[in-house]
Amino acid sequence: MKIERYFRNMRLGIAAAICLAPGALHAAGSVAWISPPDNSTFPVGTVVSPTGIANARGTVGGTGLDLALVLDSSGSMGTGVDTDGDGVNDTTRQELQQQAALALVNALPDFARISVTEFDTNAVLLQGLTPLDAGGRGTTAAAINSVDASGGTNLAAGVNTGRAELVANGAAGSAQRLLLISDGESSSTSATNAAAIAAAAGITVDTVGFPGTDAPTLSAIAAAGGGTFFDFSGNPGDIIAAFAGTGGGTPVGIDSIQITDPLGVTYNVGAGILGNFTAAGFGLALGNNVFSVLANFTDGTSATATLNLIGVGDLPQVPLPASGLLLLASLAGIGAMRRRNRG
Structure with missing residues (x-):
């Protein structure tokens, strides 16, 4: 698919640029199961779909995901965008950012928590960290949809x-992640310094470039923040699928998951822009149920992680179909008649 080719092509260019950026330290890739927690117990037969995160440039792990979503609300976000290549603008950068952010929110698991910040000349926290339960998804969507398009572009304030x-x-x-989306340029030095401060606090900073973006600046910010730069300036039509994790590809630096x-059944899965992935549904057996994940990275390295979920309780009884119940009733009746005849 187109988005999968995009992910693979980016690995050769953008990922290499990030690793070679001045002051960037290339960390080994990692992968971890995020939910449910290891050694959790469930009734036998419960169908589970464990989730995890892979990162080509840093450490992931823990028992949850806290994401700071930082959205560009500068005036240039009102500019039109042609997403299908027909030469006619069919949306704006602002609308495309909203659609992509909502796709990401819908793709993240319930245990994730997300905050929403908008930035232009200044930055405003629209929503603090909120769990993505049913109510949380609604309030997060409202915060995302409230982002406007006016003012300048202060990337450092957003970070x-x-x-x-x-x-x-x-x-x-x-896991602590910050995802910065922008279409413009700002003071590269101050924004890069802000990302480095975030990285020192254990936060991975990823950046996303929309049409019109200053790629070197966003690349430098991601490098300083120990994260990845995703450049969609030339292919805006692929943004939503990448954020939703439905394009069949994997993020920059990850070859396969x-x-x-x-x-013992092995299969490959795609991943969202944060490296988040979900295993296929599996009905737990009695006792230990061990899942394993292998993440292969484009630098030739790999990482593995295991997750044990424990099935407890008796095996569920399989109900007989109606025909089976009638058969048992008939047999019982025949047995009773034979006893009466013998008497």
Whole structure:
């Protein structure tokens, strides 16, 4: 598919640029199961779909995900965008950002928590870290849809505001991520410094470039933040599928994600823009049920992780179909008649 080719082509160009950016430190890739927690217990027969995160450039792990979503609300976001290549603008950068952010929210698991920051000349925290349960998804969508398009582009203010929320209210043991989306340029030095401060606090900073973006600036910010730069300036039509994780590809730096279920069945899965992936549904057997994941990275390295979920209780009884119940009733009746005849 087109989006899968996009992910693979980016690995050769953007990922290499990030690794070679001045001051960038290339961290080994990692993969971790995020939910449910290891050694959790469930009734036998419960169907589970474990989730995890892979990262080509840093450490992931913990028992949850805290994400600071930092959205560009500068005036240039009102510019039209041609997403299907027919030469006619069919949406705006602002609308495309909203659709992509909503696709990401819908793709993340319930245990994730998300904050929303908008930035133009200044930055404003629209929503603090909120669990993505039914109510949380609604309030997060409302915050995303409230982002306007006016003012300048202060990337550093956006990163600092998102970081401050994660530092103040991030959950202990959760993966801390900041995703910055922008179409413009700002003071590269101050924004890069802000990302480095976030990285020092254990926060991975990823950046996304929309049409009109200053690619070197966003690439440098991601490198300083230990994250990845995703450049959609030339292919805006692929943004939503990438954010939703439905394009069949994997993020920059990740070659493949392979899952083996407790029965030994192995299969590949795609991943969202944060490297988030979900295993296929599996009905738990009695006792230990071990899932494993292998993430292969484009630098030739790999990482693995295992997850054990424990099935408890008696095996569920399989109900007889109606015909089976009638047969038993008939046999019981025949037995009673024979006893009467013998008497």
